[in-house]
Amino acid sequence: MIITFPHMGDMSIALKALFTGLGRQVVLPPPISKRTLELGIKYSPETACLPFKVNLGNFIEALEQGANTIVTCGGVGPCRLGYYAEIQQGILKNLGFNFDMMVVEPDLVDIIKQLHRVAFKRNFWEVYLAFRLALAKIHAMDSIQRKVNMIRPREVSVGESDFIWRQTVDVIDATENLSTLRTAWHKGESELDGVKLKSGVRPLRIGVVGEIYVMLEPSINQNLDWRLGNMGVEVYKTMYLSDYINGHLFRKREYLKKFKYLADLAHPYLGHYVGGHGIKSIAHTIDMGQENYDGIIHMFPFTCMPEIVAKNILPKVSNDVDIPVLSLAFDEQSGEAGIVTRLEAFIDLLRYRRVKHHLA
Amino acid sequence: MAIRIGLPRGLLYYQYGSIWERFLQELGAEVVITGDTSKATLNCGSGLDEVCLPAKVYFGHIYELYKQVDYLFTPRIISVAAGQYTCPKIIGMPDMLRSNIDNLPPLIDVNLNLRQNSRSLYQAIITVGHMLGKNAIRSLYAWYHAWQYRRMDQAIRYSKPNGQRIGLIGHPYIIYDRQISMNIIDKLNHFGIHVITPEMISNRQAAIAAKTLGKKIFWSNGDHMAGAALALIQSRQPVDGLIFITSFTCGPDALIGELVNQRAQALNIPCMLLTVDEHTAEAGFVTRLEAFTDMLIRRKQS
Numbered sequence: 001m002i003i004t005f006p007h008m009g010d011m012s013i014a015l016k017a018l019f020t021g022l023g024r025q026v027v028l029p030p031p032i033s034k035r036t037l038e039l040g041i042k043y044s045p046e047t048a049c050l051p052f053k054v055n056l057g058n059f060i061e062a063l064e065q066g067a068n069t070i071v072t073c074g075g076v077g078p079c080r081l082g083y084y085a086e087i088q089q090g091i092l093k094n095l096g097f098n099f100d101m102m103v104v105e106p107d108l109v110d111i112i113k114q115l116h117r118v119a120f121k122r123n124f125w126e127v128y129l130a131f132r133l134a135l136a137k138i139h140a141m142d143s144i145q146r147k148v149n150m151i152r153p154r155e156v157s158v159g160e161s162d163f164i165w166r167q168t169v170d171v172i173d174a175t176e177n178l179s180t181l182r183t184a185w186h187k188g189e190s191e192l193d194g195v196k197l198k199s200g201v202r203p204l205r206i207g208v209v210g211e212i213y214v215m216l217e218p219s220i221n222q223n224l225d226w227r228l229g230n231m232g233v234e235v236y237k238t239m240y241l242s243d244y245i246n247g248h249l250f251r252k253r254e255y256l257k258k259f260k261y262l263a264d265l266a267h268p269y270l271g272h273y274v275g276g277h278g279i280k281s282i283a284h285t286i287d288m289g290q291e292n293y294d295g296i297i298h299m300f301p302f303t304c305m306p307e308i309v310a311k312n313i314l315p316k317v318s319n320d321v322d323i324p325v326l327s328l329a330f331d332e333q334s335g336e337a338g339i340v341t342r343l344e345a346f347i348d349l350l351r352y353r354r355v356k357h358h359l360a
Numbered sequence: 361m362a363i364r365i366g367l368p369r370g371l372l373y374y375q376y377g378s379i380w381e382r383f384l385q386e387l388g389a390e391v392v393i394t395g396d397t398s399k400a401t402l403n404c405g406s407g408l409d410e411v412c413l414p415a416k417v418y419f420g421h422i423y424e425l426y427k428q429v430d431y432l433f434t435p436r437i438i439s440v441a442a443g444q445y446t447c448p449k450i451i452g453m454p455d456m457l458r459s460n461i462d463n464l465p466p467l468i469d470v471n472l473n474l475r476q477n478s479r480s481l482y483q484a485i486i487t488v489g490h491m492l493g494k495n496a497i498r499s500l501y502a503w504y505h506a507w508q509y510r511r512m513d514q515a516i517r518y519s520k521p522n523g524q525r526i527g528l529i530g531h532p533y534i535i536y537d538r539q540i541s542m543n544i545i546d547k548l549n550h551f552g553i554h555v556i557t558p559e560m561i562s563n564r565q566a567a568i569a570a571k572t573l574g575k576k577i578f579w580s581n582g583d584h585m586a587g588a589a590l591a592l593i594q595s596r597q598p599v600d601g602l603i604f605i606t607s608f609t610c611g612p613d614a615l616i617g618e619l620v621n622q623r624a625q626a627l628n629i630p631c632m633l634l635t636v637d638e639h640t641a642e643a644g645f646v647t648r649l650e651a652f653t654d655m656l657i658r659r660k661q662s
Contacts, residue, residue: 272451
């Protein structure tokens with residue numbers, strides 16, 4: 001059993017740690033490239049959303065490199081993600097690949113059954129350790145990334161924080177137990193604390209809302225955080241992998257409380273869950289509007305159903321809360337220049353607004 | 361004077377409209393239904409961005425209607441069957457209307473969610489009755505009456521197959537809206553082809569056929585469509601061809617269409633995917649239909 005799984009930002013690092021810890025060999029799909037996209041597009045239905053196509057490209061490339069078991073997620077709808085696996089399996093079988101697909105459905109009995117198959121001669125304690133290490137890696141990486149997004153617009157020598165970040169991620173990837181992980185994490189954080197900052201700058205603050213895949217995968221969102229950071233913007237992403245895991249998988253109380261708060265905020269505009277992150281996009285826009293952010297960027301894959309609902313409601317929210325919102329749909333055609341132009345125009349608008357508010 | 365309630369002819373109207381109309385009439389309201397979709401409806405419908413054509417059409421119907429009525433009947437239909445949803449755009453529709461049209465009359469947007477249990481239906485009925493000043497028993501009775509009416513309505517739509525048969529798979533709000541579907545049923549009939557739509561397949565038949573899928577589909581329309589398509593191609597006398605008609609950016613259909621196509625190919629049954637949007641030109645549409653039907657005829661002869 002040689003395991004592979006789709007890419008989403010730095011998630012592969014955690015999943016690699018998990019499955020290696022469970023005693024399995026892992027083949028990572030090659031990093032998302034032009035070829036990945038081309039393969040995905042070629043064999044996917046035309047109007048499927050972008051994550052579907054990229055995942056399929058990942059699977060094809062990983063199977064070519066010798067993987068024979070795909071681990072991916074399921075779901076109960078109404079977002080399309082929950083039905084990806086069934087369709088992708090059909091497409092890959094038609095292409096002549098020989099493989100097993102393990103779909104992780106949100107159902108405890110099912111998860112335990114799957115785990116039993118994967119965990120190779122491992123006892124309960126070892127399984128627990130593998131999970132704990134993977135989760136700790138996610139937390140460490142997210143916490144570092146958050147810090148980098150804060151530092152980037154303020155650093156004196158451009159690129160310093162990014163360098164430390166990538167270096168730390170590499171070290172985290174290599175760690176095999178919690179104590180070395182903690183050392184790496186603290187070293188990264190203290191290095192970031194040592195980055196020299198410009199004094200007296202007050203960068204624009206932009207909140208990013210929308211769909212998790214395009215938000216977390218830099219090769220798809222044209223490296224949005226980095227671009228914005230270098231344009232002098234402090235980026236606050238409303239979703240990281242650790243938030244998703246704590247909220248949706250472990251259903252921690254503080255996160256559930258936050259969901260409740262967000263659903264109440266969104267209720268006048270969107271009265272019911274529409275799948276995916278639609279309701280959160282609206283709620284975070286209101287929330288961050290009230291906290292005096294300068295602007296919101298709403299990003300989603302083209303044809304994403306929940307976010308299209310949100311997109312049609314956001315102009316009204318933007319008007320009521322008085323915060324500019326830029327909606328960006330990403331698909332395989334999204335070119336770099338087009339995105340950059342729109343970001344620049346949006347930032348100019350926000351700067352102008354800030355000056356105007358300052359004078360008023 | 362009776363309360364005037366507007367009922368837009370779009371989306372789930374094509375499945376439940378006659379019951380809703382009857383129900384509201386039983387409650388003593390005057391029901392105003394918009395006419396067939398026209399070019400003008402489509403123009404008004406572009407108020408919504410990036411949504412599928414049927415959603416735009418629905419918006420267009422609301423636009424035609426909202427100034428003439430006291431209430432708009434736009435229930436939020438979250439789920440009509442256990443474990444299934446309708447579609448995110450249908451769930452979010454009342455909110456999209458509210459955010460995009462100013463001065464809307466009050467919406468009757470009761471939640472209907474049968475995903476976990478069917479209690480929600482009775483709550484919705486009673487809430488609607490309350491809004492119109494009727495008590496619970498009157499409302500439930502009105503619904504019971506309306507439901508009876510539906511049974512009769514369905515019995516009429518039965519027809520027997522003969523000659524060249526094509527399964528036309530698509531949402532009812534696409535197939536039966538003549539503007540959106542370019543009148544595809546009449547066009548095919550004109551070529552001398554017998555058309556079978558998913559509505560002619562019983563729920564039971566579709567459900568049995570859908571059991572061959574690896575995972576149950578969680579959109580109720582998609583589930584029925586896929587089930588019907590599978591029933592048509594897997595039966596002892598399979599159809600000669602399948603046409604899957606969908607609208608551009610319909611989320612579920614992107615996957616269901618692929619699924620149906622995979623299965624049809626495996627059974628060596630021709631399957632054509634037709635995508636419509638507001639720009640679809642009739643000539644191109646007819647050409648594709650002709651080419652497909654010609655191919656089917658030749659295939660049968662050889």
